[in-house]
Amino acid sequence: MTLDRLKQHFPWVTLVVLILIVGAMDPNFLRPQNLVELAGDIAPLFIMALGMTLAIYIGGIDLSAQSVANMTTVLATITLPLFGVFSALVVIAVGFLFGAVSGLVTTRLKVPSFIATLAVGGIALSVGQFASGQRALYMDAGQRDRAFGWMLGSTAGIPHELVLSLVLLAFAWFIQNRMKAGRILKAVGAGELAAVASGLRVDRYKILAFALSGMFAAIAGLLFSVKLSGGSPTLAEGFLLPAIVAVLVGGTPLTGGVGGVLNTLIGAMIVAVVRASMLYLDIPATSQQIFFGIVLIVAIALTIDRSKMRIVK
Template identity: 45%
Template sequence: MNRDTLRQLMPIVTLVVLVVLVAAFQPSFVNPATLLGMASDTATLFVLGMGVTFVIMLGGIDLSIQSVASLASVAVALLITPLGYLAFPVAVLVGALAGLLSGIAHVQLKIPSFIATLAVGGVAAGVALLLADAQAITLGEVERGYVGWITGTSLGIPHEVLIALVVLALGTVVQHYTAFGRYSQAIGAGEPAAHAAGIRVGLHKTIACMLSGAAAGLAGAILAGRLASGSPTLADQLLLPAIAAVIVGGTAITGGVGSVWRTLVGALIITVVRSGMTFLNVDIFIQQSVFGAMLVIAVALTIDRSKIPIVK
């Protein structure tokens, strides 16, 4: 078994082992209600991670997603009264715009993606604070009527799970059946070669940034519906778990290797670890530290060192 197959299988094996472990300690973990609850907890994380997967596959990173998601939640909270259902597409659009801004800064101005997205994240957070006047905006009785498509259930399945499945389907189509999906893998695998082959590297990087922004926007909208409020700090704890989901799933930060499905597995691992720790009464703050450590370990395992002669 070569290293690459091992890398592909490891996340799934990890997930199964974790589920078995947690179930052994806590049999109630495997009843359908708990599992469905877990699936809906995973939804937001997965949507965030799905977007950033494309950026990481290209060899970049997006540190703006938590601020963009918060901004989108504020946009939903403010726009749902005048616009109704239209507020949700607008939130996604706001996210895509923020992504476009990152893309332009990264591609046109040649700024490394982590600093470009850090800066755009700051701008997005500033705009959100300004719009919401640094307050959480609670949705009223009437506005809550519009979030049923997020919080409701159909056939016993929470809508969040259905939304995540639709996003998964879209992500799969984009990755496997569009020129962008193929090219982004090629660029991640070897940018100079991709460039030489005539692929418009800059264009695809910008599209990836916009996808990531749009996904963050959708995640923000889901959160706003779920918590019935919008706030400039709503998604503040989600950056690390989202990136950890992508990396733990087996997408390498060196680019070229990765997929939307791996991110799904990664997001599930994060959720199982979180639920497991909650069952075991691990302090909620320590959980952040555990995710930080998991991220570093996963990077160490998935990174392709032949691609970076000098590690900076």
């Protein structure tokens, strides 16, 4: 077996090893109930990472995800009294639109995706601050429970957040593996020039990937604001780093083309277990960012496909 063949098994092996290590420190950790709750807790982050996967899958990146989620927490809180459960549709549409704008800017105007999404993120930040009046807003508990109570709580020990995550995962997986769009996204990630040369309308599908990324970021923001029963233009701060880490340690390289949404499930679980283990080891939460930053560097270095980059800028 060559290293490359082994590489694709790294993520889940890492996950199992991590779980066993933490389990050895505290056997309670291994209780199925605990693991299921752990998976439920990471739902908003995982959903954002799902969208991020699509952007990275085509060799781009979406740095606006956190800002879009921030904006969504505000918009969801504002639209809840007006539209009830349908406010979900509104914020999801807005997220999709912001992602589509990123996609348009990067494909039509040829602005690299990290700058395009950074800029669109700035716009989302402004919208969030404008809509909230730069304050933290709160949802009315009754209204929230009537409209979105189903997102929280658990049935037969399975947290609803986990179910929601898995439904969204199935949706993303279906697009990626069972639809023409998914095959084209893979082609774009594997070699964009070849994809263009074979007559694919590459731009359209790239825009779609960014739009879906924005949509998932909005769903993540919605779930988070329902969870915390409110919204503010900085509520989802701190999501971007772990979301990118989840995608990359899951095994979707920065250069795209391989990996995918199932990998991100594993990546998100790795992030969750690492966070939990830091609690057990009494490592202060402030070190998390240092740790994940370094993990990100290592993960990129290990997974990146250098044959696609003659010059690394």
